Amino acid sequence: MHNMQLEVDLLKAENDRLKVAPGPSAGSAPGQIPGSSALPSPRRSLGLALTHSFSPSLADTDLSPMDGISTCGPKEEVTxxxxxxxxxxxxIKGDLKQQEFFLGCSKxxxxxxxxxxxxxxxxxxxxYISKMDPASTLGLSTESIHGYSVSHVKRLLDAEPPELPPCRRGVNNIAVSLKGLREKCVDSLxxxxxxxxxxxxxxxxxxxxxxxLVLSGPSGTGKTYLTNRLAEYLxxxxxREVTEGIVSTFNMHQQSCKDLQLYLSNLANQIDRETGIGDVPLVILLDDLSxxxxxxxxxxxxxxxxxxxxxxxxxxxxxxVKMTPNHGLHLSFRMLTFSNNVEPANGFLVxxxxxxxxxxxxxxxxxxxxLLRVLDWVPKLWYHLHTFLEKHSTSxxxxxxxxxxxxxxxxEDFRTWFIDLWNNSIIPYLQEGAKDGIKVHGQxxxxxxxxxxxxxxxxxxxxxxxxxxxYHLPPPTVGPHSIASPPEDRTVKDSTPSSLDSDPLMAMLLKLQEAANYIESPDRESILDPSLQATL
Structure with a gap:
């Protein structure tokens, strides 16, 4: 940058000299500036060397000195x-978030x-949007772009373009900014x-x-992440000036209700006295409510x-969250339910x-x-496991x-990751969920x-x-903890008759018990399975 600025200054001086003295004097050596010594200084030599290497002859082009230095050649292709x-x-303290997202390249x-x-x-x-959001659910388009920057030159789409040329030698990054709060939009969020x-x-x-606002839903649906982003937006x-306590977070799994009550009471007194308003948090986050x-x-x-x-x-x-309408109206809280079956959770993973x-x-x-086929399989797997837990666990x-x-x-990395995830995380989690389902609803x-x-x-x-x-997932028992079954040979397993096939009386008793569980469960609204009705 220093060399480029030096070059610009030298070119301006050269241009001023040419206006005053169109040609060399009789006593000057060819190419020597009048009044200068025969041996140029190192600073002058560096400037001339940069001029010859970066810019074409000023007499053969209409470009300004700045254009001659910074722009790429007409036949040059830039990625x-x-x-x-x-x-x-x-x-929010300890909240790490990504600030740059790669979209793609353009020549x-x-x-x-x-x-x-x-x-x-x-x-x-x-x-990028068509690849990332193939169902066009997000509602983003090119209208979401507010502008972009090329090096230090900013291009705002709702204003006149900059005077400087967009393509500059050595510049290959474009940073796009999306419409946000200043534009009264939420596209960036x-x-x-x-x-x-x-x-x-x-x-x-x-x-x-x-x-x-209270966000309710299964663990892992992104509720805490969303509350952090909403707090930032507010x-x-x-x-207000961003201070350390502008957003206050209470983890209700670690802190008691008495701690929260005392904190809110002191906060109310502080607000009523109108003292130290700048220290009052703008947002309070209550995480993991019981x-x-x-x-x-x-x-x-x-x-x-x-x-x-x-x-x-x-x-x-x-x-x-189970609240009567009067209860919710009186407390003025609004409830948002996150479910794996609907947006935003069900499309987020894709x-x-x-x-x-x-x-x-x-x-x-x-x-x-x-690789895309492998990644698109993951949401299908998640939905299959979600359906399994709906059948065999609690709500x-x-x-x-x-x-x-x-x-x-x-x-290869995915293959190793998934086998480890399945055997050491998913199977124990499903096992625990199935046991809870047996205790509460039976089979x-x-x-x-x-x-x-x-x-x-x-x-x-x-x-x-x-x-x-x-690993296999064995049927749960209400007795001692069972252990996930290690892998077995599938051909042997398939050829061995089950206990239900070998004992028709036991099969009928199990179906009767299953039918009774369907009837007694207060959460069931669907009709009995036809096979169970036939058994009854």
């Missing part, structure tokens, strides 16, 4: 790496203008969280209107200050893994289609998409070992050799 860059925010001519570069950036963003725009707008609308919207109803009563009883002066309160709970594939940006995986014991976010990008459905579906659908090449490495 631009396009990323989305989010503004850095360090509001442009060395003499590209701003209009053509706009089109190239739009195309890269459009291709939608891109970051992978939550559809209509849902994000709904969440923010509820918070701004009611100031209190802080940015407030315009009973949302009782917490709601506690908050309303302790936080007695004027409603519009109260901090925003966002809570999360893994348990279903979008996350596809984003991860695009961002890998490496040639380690020669067959991208093969609050489900498996969220966050279970699979550590999925590596690479066939609700005929037992099906989930490993059979997994073995039949393993998506990577040569998967047959890995089928025997995956």
């Amino acid at each position: 631009l790496r396009v990323v989305v860059r989010l503004p850095p925010q360090h509001i 442009v001519s060395g003499q590209v203008d701003w209009k053509l570069l706009d089109g190239a950036v739009f195309q890269v963003f459009k291709d 939608v891109f970051e969280t992978l939550i559809p725009k209509p849902m994000m707008q709904h969440y923010i609308g509820l918070l701004l209107k009611h100031r209190r 802080v940015e919207r407030s315009g 009973e949302a109803g009782s917490i709601s009563e506690l908050v309303n009883g302790a936080l007695t200050c004027k409603y519009h002066k109260c901090p925003y309160i966002i809570g999360t709970t893994n348990q279903p 979008r996350y893994l596809r984003r991860k594939l695009v961002e890998s940006d490496s040639d380690v995986n020669a067959n991208r289609e093969e 609050d014991f489900l498996i969220g998409p966050c279970f699979f976010l550590s999925c590596p990008i690479g066939i 609700k459905a005929a037992w099906e070992d989930p490993v059979e579906w997994v073995r039949d659908t393993l998506p990577w090449p040569s998967a047959q050799q890995d089928q025997s490495k995956l």
Whole structure:
């Protein structure tokens, strides 16, 4: 940068000299500047060397000195790496978030203008969205782009293009900025969280209107992550100076209700006295609530200050929230239920893994289609396990998409990762869930070992050799803890008759018990299975 600035200064001086003295004097050596010594200084030699190496002759081109230094040649092709860059925010302590997302690359001519570069950036963003969000659920498009930066030159799409040329030698990165709070949009937040725009707008609308929100749903559906992003949005919207205590977090699994009640009471007194308002948190996060109803009563009883002066309160709970309409209206809390069967949870994993594939940006995986098939199998596996737990566990014991976010990008790495995840994490988790289901509801459905579906659908090449490495899940018992069965030879297992086939009387008794469980369970609304009705 210093050399380039030096070169510009020297070229300006040369241009001024040519205006004053069109040609060399009679006593000067050819090419020597009048009044200068025969031997140029090292500084002057460096400037002339840079001029000859970077810029064409000023007499043979219409380019300005600046253009001659910085622009690429007309026949030169430049590969631009396009990323989305989010503004850095360090509001929540210990919260690590990604700030740069790779979109793709684009090849442009060395003499590209701003209009053509706009089109190239739009195309890269459009291709990225189509790969990451094939169902077009997020609601993002090229209209979401606010502008982009090439080196230190900023291009805002709703303003006139900069005077400097877009393509500069040595510059190959374009940082895209998306529309956000300043543009009264949520596109940047939608891109970051992978939550559809209509849902994000709904969440923010509820918070701004009611100031209190509880997110309920299974563990691993991204509730805590969303509350952190919403807290950041509220802080940015407030315009307040970011201080260490502007967002206060209570983990209700580690702290007691009495601690929270005392904290809120002191906070209410501080707000009523209108002293130290700058120290009052703007947002209070209540993570891992055990009973949302009782917490709601506690908050309303302790936080007695004027409603519009109260901090925003966002809570999360893994348990279903059962509240009567009058109860919810009186407490002025609004409830959002996260379910694995609907957005944003059910589409999040697909979008996350596809984003991860695009961002890998490496040639380690020669067959991208093969890897995409493997990654698209993961959401199918998650849905299969979710369905299994719905049949054999309790309503609050489900498996969220966050279970699979550590999925590596690479066939061989994925294969090793999945076998370890299945045997050491998934099987123990399913085993615990099935035991809970037996204790609460009894046997609700005929037992099906989930490993059979997994073995039949393993998506990577040569998967047959890995089928025997995956553990079985034995039927649960209410007695001593059972241990997951090690892999068995499938041919031997399939050829051995089950105890139900060999004992018809036992089979009939089990079906009768299963039918009784269906009838007695208060959560069942569906009719009995036809085979059970026939048995009765």
